[in-house]
Amino acid sequence: SYDYESYHNWDQIESWIATIANKNPNLISRLKIGQSYEGRDIYLLRVGKRTGSPKPAIFMDCGIHAREWISPAFCQWFVKEAVRTHGTDSLLDCLLNELDFLVIPVLNVDGYVYSWTEDRLWRKTRSRNFNSVCVGTDPNRNFNAQWCANGSSNNPCSDVYCGPLVESEKEVKAVADFIRNHSSIIKAYLTVHSYSQKCLFPYSYTYSLAYNHNELANLAQNAVLALQSLYGTPYTFGSGSSSLYLASGGSDDWAYDLGIKYSFTFELRDTGKYGFLLPESQIRSTCEETMLAINYIANYVLNHL
Ligand code: 0X9
Ligand code: ZN
Ligand code: ZN
Numbered sequence: 001s002y003d004y005e006s007y008h009n010w011d012q013i014e015s016w017i018a019t020i021a022n023k024n025p026n027l028i029s030r031l032k033i034g035q036s037y038e039g040r041d042i043y044l045l046r047v048g049k050r051t052g053s054p055k056p057a058i059f060m061d062c063g064i065h066a067r068e069w070i071s072p073a074f075c076q077w078f079v080k081e082a083v084r085t086h087g088t089d090s091l092l093d094c095l096l097n098e099l100d101f102l103v104i105p106v107l108n109v110d111g112y113v114y115s116w117t118e119d120r121l122w123r124k125t126r127s128r129n130f131n132s133v134c135v136g137t138d139p140n141r142n143f144n145a146q147w148c149a150n151g152s153s154n155n156p157c158s159d160v161y162c163g164p165l166v167e168s169e170k171e172v173k174a175v176a177d178f179i180r181n182h183s184s185i186i187k188a189y190l191t192v193h194s195y196s197q198k199c200l201f202p203y204s205y206t207y208s209l210a211y212n213h214n215e216l217a218n219l220a221q222n223a224v225l226a227l228q229s230l231y232g233t234p235y236t237f238g239s240g241s242s243s244l245y246l247a248s249g250g251s252d253d254w255a256y257d258l259g260i261k262y263s264f265t266f267e268l269r270d271t272g273k274y275g276f277l278l279p280e281s282q283i284r285s286t287c288e289e290t291m292l293a294i295n296y297i298a299n300y301v302l303n304h305l
Contacts, residue, residue, distance in 0.1 A: 004077050005283045007069045009116045010040070010109055016076065017043050017105060024083055026050065027096070033104070034174025037127040040109040042174050047082045048100030056305055058298050059179060059260075060190040061104040064139050064251065066111030066122045067276045068194040070268050070286055075105040075192065077287035078294065092291075095298050102178075102186070107171050108139055121276060125169050129156035137163035140193075141247070142172045143254035146205040151247030162249050172251075179255060188262035188301045189255035190294065195275055196244070197235045199224050199293065200265040202256040204240030205248040212261055213239065219300055220264065223293040230289040233269065240265065262301050266290065 002016055021030035031044045048055060062075035082101070085093045106112050110126035124136030134157035141152040141162040148154060148162035155161060167173045179186060201216040203209075210216055220237035227235055236243060240252065244267075256263040269278055269286045278286070 002080075004073070004080050004287075006280050007073060007283075008076075010106065010113045013072065013076070013105060014041075014043075017045065020079060020083065021045060024086075027083060027086055028079070033178045034170060036108075036110045037125060037170050038110045040113070042107065042109060042171060043105065044178065045079055045103045045105065046100050047079055047103055048096045051097075054185060055098065055100045056187045056302070057100040057102050057182065057185045058188045058190065058301060059102045059186045059255075060192065060294070061107045061175060061251070062192045063104075063106035063108055063112055064191060065193060066108050066115040066124070067120060069115070069276070070194045070278045070283065071192040072106045072112065073283050074268065074287050074290055075103050077283075078291065079103060079105070081291060091295050091299060095295065095302060098302055099298060101298075102182070104175065107175060109171070111136065123159050124161065125171060127169060129161075130164065132156040137161050137169050138249075139169050139172050140251060141249035142167060142169050143176065143249050143251050145250055145253035145257060146248040149248040150205060151245055152249055160247070166249075175251070176254070179258065179260075183258055183260070186260055187305060188264075188297060189252065189260045190264050190266065190297070191251050192266050192268065192290075194268040194278065195270055195272070196267040197233060197269060197271055198243060198267040199235060199237040200240040200243055200252065200267065202239065202253045202263055204244070204246065204250050205253050207241050207246070209239065210256065216262070219262070219297060222300075223264075223296045226296040227289045227293040230292060231285055233289055234271075262297065264297065266293070
């Protein structure tokens with residue numbers, strides 16, 4: 001059976017997506033939401049019990065940045081936990097009665113493949129740039145949230161290149177179109193990155209506070225407390241601009257300004273000892289603690305519909 005405590009290449013993850021959906025038709029359905037620049041399919045797993053009536057949903061993407069391998073590992077872990085706890089009356093099992101999770105296991109698939117085959121520390125997409133030998137756009141600078149302002153670069157050779165146009169990246173367009181088309185049911189937006197052990201919320205493009213800043217800060221604090229209750233992993237929380245850096249064009253700010261008032265970026269382990277090269281021996285503990293934060297947020301959202 002599948003080893004959730006190892007990192008997997010895209011071929012393995014793609015067949016895992018098909019298998020887990022096929023084996024659990026009452027809990028999981030697989031959608032293709034678009035294709036990458038290089039023509040790979042981008043998948044979304046809808047995880048939740050079928051009730052007949054439309055359910056509110058929590059959207060979660062992993063693998064926006066190619067080298068952050070713990071992120072796709074977490075999305076796979078999450079789906080595995082939904083399957084494993086199905087029918088056990090655990091918190092997740094109960095959440096799945098009322099909510100659907102819309103999970104993209106790997107968004108930046110071309111970059112992820114490239115990080116396996118050519119350059120372990122690749123971050124961006126793999127789209128070719130006009131008049132430049134440098135490849136790729138930072139997908140988390142390509143969303144329509146004060147696009148290409150603070151903390152972005154208009155140089156295609158930069159790792160934070162905002163791209164030639166807003167939503168120029170097929171991967172960004174695919175996820176933004178999906179979220180726009182389902183905005184009435186999506187109650188929270190979660191995006192999983194690494195590293196630095198932070199729970200961030202809007203805004204990152206400005207120092208101005210979100211209208212529900214106090215609620216977001218409270219929720220982030222409690223999510224982090226839940227996470228830390230397992231192994232004591234130190235986490236901080238706050239708005240992106242004040243807790244990390246000013247950066248425009250991010251998915252969290254874009255989803256928030258679209259009207260999804262619970263929007264969080266998780267930066268998983270570690271704080272720099274291994275950085276993006278987090279050892280496989282830490283996958284299990286990282287995913288287990290992160291589950292507590294995600295479940296906390298989902299339960300809060302469900303109770304504040
Ligand atoms: O800079 C980023 O895109 C994220 N950090 S990472 O090291 N994973 O690249 C942080 C994103 C925070 N949110 C926004 N900047 N909107
Ligand atoms: Zn139950
Ligand atoms: Zn990232």
